[in-house]
């Protein structure tokens with residue numbers, strides 16, 4: 001009986017994700033996983049308000065939900081949208097205030113998009129360079145930003161939940177800085 005109860009509680013913990021009902025609605029059903037999500041921009045006050053929030057960390061039970069798989073798939077479809085392609089995207093840009101980012105790894109063979117859960121910049125390199133940046137949430141604008149040319153990031157492995165550390169250089173390091181700023185409510189125009 002006790003064993004049964006523990007199993008049931010574990011099952012419930014896995015089944016109950018941390019996504020709010022409005023977030024669940026925005027993510028949609030697994031059948032919609034190829035669909036582009038509407039981008040939140042600084043042009044709409046309510047959307048800017050969400051973009052300005054410090055996003056919540058993902059928990060292990062969120063990662064195990066179907067919503068997480070659907071969200072990743074739809075974020076990828078959105079950043080690859082041929083009408084408006086980007087090199088990185090964060091969950092808050094599609095109205096989900098969670099610490100999840102996708103970055104195009106220009107420093108890896110095939111330049112794949114990879115997802116990072118609860119990423120943190122642990123260390124900024126001393127060397128800094130000015131570079132042009134744009135943002136899917138700030139349409140029609142570009143500006144120069146001073147960024148470190150190398151960063152050390154940490155994040156949670158989505159399967160083992162272990163903390164992983166990676167040193168990233170060049171343009172990919174700039175994308176990580178831009179995307180992780182988003183998770184703290186900061187836009188590059190700040």
Ligand SMILES: [Zn+2]
Nearest residue numbers: 134135136137
């Ligand atoms: Zn951006």
